[in-house]
Amino acid sequence: MQNKGSLLLLTLSVAVFGVITTEIGIIGLLPKLVSQLHVTATQVGFLVSIYALIVAVTGPFITLLLSGVNKKTVLLAILLVFVVSNLIYATTDVFNMMLAFRILPALMHAVFFSVALVVASNSVPKEKSAGAAAKIFAGVAVGLVLGVPLNTLLAEHFSLAVAFWFAAAACLVAFIGILLFVPSMPATQKVSYVSQLRVLRNGKLWLTIVTVTMIFAAMFSSFSYVADYLARITQMDNNDISAMLLLFGICGFIGNFVFSSFLQKSVVKTTYLYPLLFAFVLLLIWLVGSSVLAMCLLTVFWGAFHSSGLVISQTWLMREASQAPEFANSLYMSFSNLGITVGSLVGGWFIAQFGTHSVVFSSIIFALLAFISIVIKQRADNPASVACNPLKQN
Secondary structure: OHHHHHHHHHHHHHHHHHHHHHHHHHHHHHHHHHHHHOOOHHHHHHHHHHHHHHHHHHHHHHHHHOOOOOHHHHHHHHHHHHHHHHHHHHHOOOHHHHHHHHHHHHHHHHHHHHHHHHHHHHOOOHHHHHHHHHHHHHHHHHHHHHHHHHHHHHHHHOOHHHHHHHHHHHHHHHHHHHHHHOOOOOOOOOOOHHHHHHHHHOHHHHHHHHHHHHHHHHHHHHHOOHHHHHHHOOOOOHHHHHHHHHHHHHHHHHHHHHHHHHHHHOHHHHHHHHHHHHHHHHHHHHHHOOOHHHHHHHHHHHHHHHHHHHHHHHHHHHOOOOOOHHHHHHHHHHHHHHHHHHHHHHHHHHHHHHOHHHHHHHHHHHHHHHHHHHHHHHHHHOHHHHHHOOOOOO
């Protein structure tokens, strides 16, 4: 049984990698898509932005509509959509066709993560749910950092089609794994739409949503421009930057599991300390970012703190909406995408106004805003306890 549970979590991690690679792997392929689709760079860029926008706007509603469907069926259907979409990307030279098949998987993106996280949590004892979520987010960490360079490498050395076939293959392998290792999970007790929507009346839930948004904004405000930062400030060439991104990804992968173990000991203490420590690491990056040796060391911590924000913010949100886990996870996906969008825009504004070196400060600001929202949330939970010792609760 334990081996089957491990295979289930591994399968979900592979599925997450395939989904994330489909979402952001296309970023490194934009120049080649301009010539393949015979459109402008701005139009091709729309393929990226429309995906995030669709996820943010529609995620909770579609998750709500599918909440009564067998979870295994939902996962299989979604992965089939991702397989077909990647095959379309590989074979079409019609922009509108590719755009349509960017919108279709985007509609399913939040549902996929909502269901996958619930399935992962249900496969282990409750006290180990953070560890199960960390294994799911390990796929996110690998996809976020390696999806773009890996797709670019395949396109450069083979062809654009091969890059999309790779993402399709990852989703197909996950489809087979879910078919074999995920048990049938029908909705034994249909939770009404009204009862799920009722969680939105919880003011403290909205405070955790603010925290999620600010954490993701902190993560992506600087990470969206990490290659530019390493090139302009640290003076690294393309090969060195690729190596640093690989180091970033590996440390992010490990950081997920390190922080999930901290969460299992104390959710509150870990969540409280995370944005402060992250802000401190970012401050050091600003101070010594011009040193190659210092950046090699700091990238270890930057990667770990960046990716661990995924499992920390998801665990924090689920504490307030455990009665409607799938809907809560869809809210998590929507507002995390909002955080990515806001963070990237603000980071770009900082660069335009103050130069590349300043982009780190935008992440520090968002990390401190996340900390403030955590403090306010804890004061609302237990005013007397927080006033005396904010780290007292578990």
